[in-house]
Amino acid sequence: DQxxxxxxxxxxxxxxxxxxxxxxxxxxxxxxxxxYKKYPAxxxxxxxxxxxxxxxxxxxxxxxxxxxxxxxxxLHIVPSQPGDSAVYFCAARETSGSRLTFxxxxxxxxxx
Amino acid sequence: xxGVMQNPRHLVRRRGQEARLxxxxxxxxxxxxxxxxxxEEGLKFMVYLQKENIIDESGMPKERFSAEFPKExxxxxxxxxxxxxxxxxxxxxxxxxxxxxxxxxxxxxxxxVV
Numbered sequence: 001d002q003x004x005x006x007x008x009x010x011x012x013x014x015x016x017x018x019x020x021x022x023x024x025x026x027x028x029x030x031x032x033x034x035x036y037k038k039y040p041a042x043x044x045x046x047x048x049x050x051x052x053x054x055x056x057x058x059x060x061x062x063x064x065x066x067x068x069x070x071x072x073x074x075l076h077i078v079p080s081q082p083g084d085s086a087v088y089f090c091a092a093r094e095t096s097g098s099r100l101t102f103x104x105x106x107x108x109x110x111x112x
Numbered sequence: 113x114x115g116v117m118q119n120p121r122h123l124v125r126r127r128g129q130e131a132r133l134x135x136x137x138x139x140x141x142x143x144x145x146x147x148x149x150x151x152e153e154g155l156k157f158m159v160y161l162q163k164e165n166i167i168d169e170s171g172m173p174k175e176r177f178s179a180e181f182p183k184e185x186x187x188x189x190x191x192x193x194x195x196x197x198x199x200x201x202x203x204x205x206x207x208x209x210x211x212x213x214x215x216x217x218x219x220x221x222x223x224x225v226v
Contacts, residue, residue, distance in 0.1 A: 043217035102154035
């Protein structure tokens with residue numbers, strides 16, 4: 001039962017353009033969402049998060065949007081840079097818990 | 113302030129041997145989480161520990177796997193009698209609070225069972 005899904009295994013964009021990574025979830029008890037970035041042979045690095053009481057959170061080039069009614073969130077990176085090339089994981093946490101449930105990841109490639 | 117430290121980075125074990133994976137959380141963090149990533153998959157939660165206590169082990173396989181976080185020293189994930197299916201990347205994360213609003217991950221231990 002995949003409660004957090006990232007349907008696009010890969011995404012390729014040109015440098016300077018916008019990257020949009022999508023994530024869907026099924027568990028209504030999720031109230032906190034996070035995005036992690038992962039390079040090969042390294043651990044995930046926290047990028048940005050959003051609470052379910054908000055619909056948008058922005059940090060520099062990174063913006064996360066949350067649509068609770070659709071159970072959908074997205075990460076926007078603008079402008080995209082070659083150094084952004086990595087696997088991006090969406091994760092969610094339940095109201096009463098501490099464990100994170102991860103999506104399968106999306107490989108982002110930013111071409112110079 | 114050192115980050116989450118995991119060792120070894122790579123571990124090769126023969127089928128039937130034991131694997132011990134270590135995790136030292138960030139300074140000041142008393143909450144530790146273990147995740148496993150199988151090839152081509154996302155990270156799967158295994159266990160959540162605080163000092164000397166297992167809080168949530170709902171993601172741990174029922175047999176051969178155990179975890180501890182003693183009062184002194186690192187957290188240990190122990191896999192007895194390893195099988196090929198245990199081959200994966202094992203990540204440890206730590207946080208300062210139980211809300212886990214920003215868990216910091218280690219670089220992982222790549223376990224290969226031959």
